[in-house]
Amino acid sequence: MAAAAGVSITTVSDALNGKGRLPDATRRHVREVANRLGYRPSAAARTLRTGRSGLIGLTVTTYGEEPFTFTEFAYFAEMARAATSAALARGYALVILPASSRHDVWSNVALDGTVVIDPSDHDPVVADLVRQGIPVVSDGRPAGNLPVHAWVDNDHEQAVLGILEHLADSGARRIGLLTGTSTDTYTRLSTTAYLNWCERVGQEPVYESYPAHDPCAGAVAADRLLARPDRPDAVYGLFDPNGTDLLAAARRYGLRVPEDLLLVCCSERAAYATTEPPISTLSLKPGRIGTAVVQLLIDAIEGVGAGRPVAQVMPTDLIVRASSQRRPPRTTVSPPRSPDDD
Amino acid sequence: MAAAAGVSITTVSDALNGKGRLPDATRRHVREVANRLGYRPSAAARTLRTGRSGLIGLTVTTYGEEPFTFTEFAYFAEMARAATSAALARGYALVILPASSRHDVWSNVALDGTVVIDPSDHDPVVADLVRQGIPVVSDGRPAGNLPVHAWVDNDHEQAVLGILEHLADSGARRIGLLTGTSTDTYTRLSTTAYLNWCERVGQEPVYESYPAHDPCAGAVAADRLLARPDRPDAVYGLFDPNGTDLLAAARRYGLRVPEDLLLVCCSERAAYATTEPPISTLSLKPGRIGTAVVQLLIDAIEGVGAGRPVAQVMPTDLIVRASSQRRPPRTTVSPPRSPDDD
DNA sequence: GCGATGTGCAGTGACGTTTCTGCATATGCG
DNA sequence: CGCATATGCAGAAACGTCACTGCACATCGC
Structure with missing residues (x-):
């Protein structure tokens, strides 16, 4: 490459990286030759030299x-x-x-x-x-x-509080939680936020836990939650499949959603927009x-x-659909995504 | 590193890569020291030397x-x-x-x-x-x-043929196609396979095209297809959203699925298993x-x-659900995925 | 006309591997 | 014992880049 352009290796490097003291003519010439030859500087060598791989x-x-x-x-x-x-x-x-x-x-x-x-x-x-x-x-x-x-x-605490308030606003008297048995921070923060809220508003906690990684256990837990004598009239499910699981369980017990049971779950699934009824979801905004x-x-x-600051806490988005409103929404609550919304 | 182990650079390289003529004792010693030091050979240098980045x-x-x-x-x-x-x-x-x-x-x-x-x-x-x-x-x-x-x-031709035969087997008399306006191979191969089949069995082609990248156009095209005087009694949609679009259009025209209209679309969406009714899909088996x-x-x-051989043609999987069968399936047609099925 | 300063490049030494060659010392065989 | 062969390792070159340093030559001010 250096030979082809009739200059030194140094000059090639400088010309291509915009460094050194070179007149524009030389710079252009080197670049033109590089282009003609299809020359690309070796990423490996650059990484070795600079310590940056990109x-x-x-x-x-x-x-x-x-x-x-x-x-x-x-x-x-x-x-x-x-x-x-x-x-x-x-x-x-x-x-x-x-x-x-x-x-x-x-x-x-x-x-x-x-x-x-x-x-x-x-x-x-x-x-x-x-x-x-x-x-x-x-x-x-x-x-x-x-x-x-x-x-x-x-901000998992804030997210749970928002949902509980939304459900209470929609008329829920006893809100249940479908949670997990593992001790990861998500489960822990969400559950304690729920328990704290219960204590504050004076509601007896109603929840069921299951191993979240087991796809079958979720359906069973949803069933258990709705079979309780102190059956909740609203449920928040912490995990992605909880929406369909709870919907199925509600159907088994002859409960109408949202009339008899309000439902929200945490999920990114677009499919929850088209279930019968559409299910409200909490989006973590992964984008x-x-x-x-x-x-x-x-x-x-x-x-x-x-x-x-090395810690950053991001807000969540509650997408309100039919499953958590006693009355159908007057206006579109979840507007179409704008391009840079996430 | 070489100094720490009391050997030469060459010996370190040979010991770590299992090359050269080294007694096991030396090899083990070098590896042990490397481990203790948390030494990792530089990927950049290796790439530069060998020309392979991995x-x-x-x-x-x-x-x-x-x-x-x-x-x-x-x-x-x-x-x-x-x-x-x-x-x-x-x-x-x-x-x-x-x-x-x-x-x-x-x-x-x-x-x-x-x-x-x-x-x-x-x-x-x-x-x-x-x-x-x-x-x-x-x-x-x-x-x-x-x-x-x-x-x-x-094998797009084969896939389309399989679907058309399946629909015909389910009692379809006039099969329609929802296709795209672009000229990519997928659209082209699928459409010509459909047209060829029509010619072979003597059916007049019934299809509508739309620009596949436009999410709204699909719903309109689905509507157009079902509004035709020569309305098909079965439709195959080439694109992912066609299932819900066609289902919605059918509902607007008071057509029951599968009684009045058989439906299949090409999609990987798991959600199609839980629509009402569940929609048969063609999976391209992306895995x-x-x-x-x-x-x-x-x-x-x-x-x-x-x-x-540098070309490899892979089979597709038709997942038959309620939307394309006049009678409910006797047995499970789409068994649960086995771990290495894809 | 002569030092001081600027401009346009070329030369060189790492970066950390791998690989080839090479030199000792051991081992084998007749 | 002497020569061929094996064994155990070290030395050195090269991979292609970038960041110095350095050397010519031009320009400038006085």
Whole structure:
């Protein structure tokens, strides 16, 4: 390349990177030759020299051997889409690397930093990365005292309070909760927010827990909740399939939704807009999370505002549909998405 | 590192890579020290030296500025999941790189090869990659004469024939088609397969086309199709939202599904299993495609069986539900997915 | 006309691997 | 014992880039 342009290697580098003291004529000439030859500077060499690869990892903790869990699909897909966009806009590319990947794959790729989704307590991969000095930002409050550089999470307490108030506004007298048995922060924060609210307004808590990763257990728990003598007249389900599970259970007990039972669940599924009746959902806005997480990570990589707030709590969106309103909505409550709303 | 273990750089390299002539004692010693120091060989240096990065690109042609199109979500998510798995199993990691990415991002990452999903005619990115000698395998027959090294696609003709026969078996007398106006191979192959079938069995074709990327146009076209004087008594919709669109249109015209109208559409949406009635779908099995595409790509990268068949046509799966059967199925026609079925 | 300052490049040394070559010391065989 | 062969490791070159340093030559002010 240098030979083809009749200049030195240094000049090529300077011309292409806009550095050094070169007259525009030389710069143009070098670029023109590079273009004609289809020449691309070697990414590997640049990475070796500069210590920057322009790659950031997108890691999801897996519970099986498959890269992503099925229940996370809609959330993950949207989050990954937004993260990819945000990264590209800042000149980085995303590498999908499940935490369970073979070790040789992890060490074979030079990452400038990593996003971890929902890291489990003392995740060995995260610990290892941090030890190498690689910035790690997590989606979800890090459990245990995982030494991540920053994290982004939804305001789960506020979300639950919002839903409970909405249900109460719609006329609910006794609100039930369908929750999980595991101790992750999402479940824990949401459940205590519910319990606190109950105590504050003087309602006896009515809830059922089940292992959230078991798809069948959810239907059983939904059934159990509606079979109780102190049956709730409104239910919030913490997990994605709870909407259909609760709807099915309600049908079995001859309960009409929303007349006899108000329903909300936390999910990103578009399908809940077209169920009979449409089910109100709490959206965690994965797009917003993905964007925020990547921004924080790249800031950390580039040393922008080091030492600034490393925790970011994002609001959620309650999408009110027929299932949680005693009267049909007067106006469109969930307007069509605007392009940059998430 | 070499100093810490009291050996030469060469010995470290050999010990870690299982090469050279070293007694097990030395090998173990070096590995133990490396472990203690948390030493990881530099991926960048290795890539520079060997010319292999262990990275493969996953490119999706975009029609807006967002990395993936919304309608491709379910397909893409599943395909990406499978592709990631397959790549990892062979020691590679996947980089998500939309074709519309800034040029500097593309040239900043060293790829061993790329998977392109649904490349458009004469895609400049693909042409560029091929010129650099980087293997490219496409999901979907390459349009134009895009010089990809291999491709994988569904057997669209066979799929359409299977659906038409199934509908005819269910008692359809006049089968309609909801198709697209664009000229991509999927639309073209499916439509001509339909027209050929019509000619063969002596049915007058009944179809409506619309621009597939326009979410609203689909509902209008569905309506148009059912409003025709020669209204079909069965419809196959080529695109993901056609199921709900057709169902809504049928309801407007007071047509019962499946009694008055049989319905099938091509989609990966799980939600079609729970509509009222459940809608039969054609699954393209994106998981199988993703796996195949990655295998082909890595074979090309590693020079395995160079010059072997570079085109692979995969079967589709017709998932028969209530919408396309005049009588309810006797047995479960769509069994629960087995773990490695896709 | 002569130092001081600026301009336009070329040379060079890392970055951290891998791979090839090479040199000792041990081991085998007749 | 002496020569061929094996074994155990070290040295050095190269991969392609970037960031220095350095060297010519031009320009300028006086």
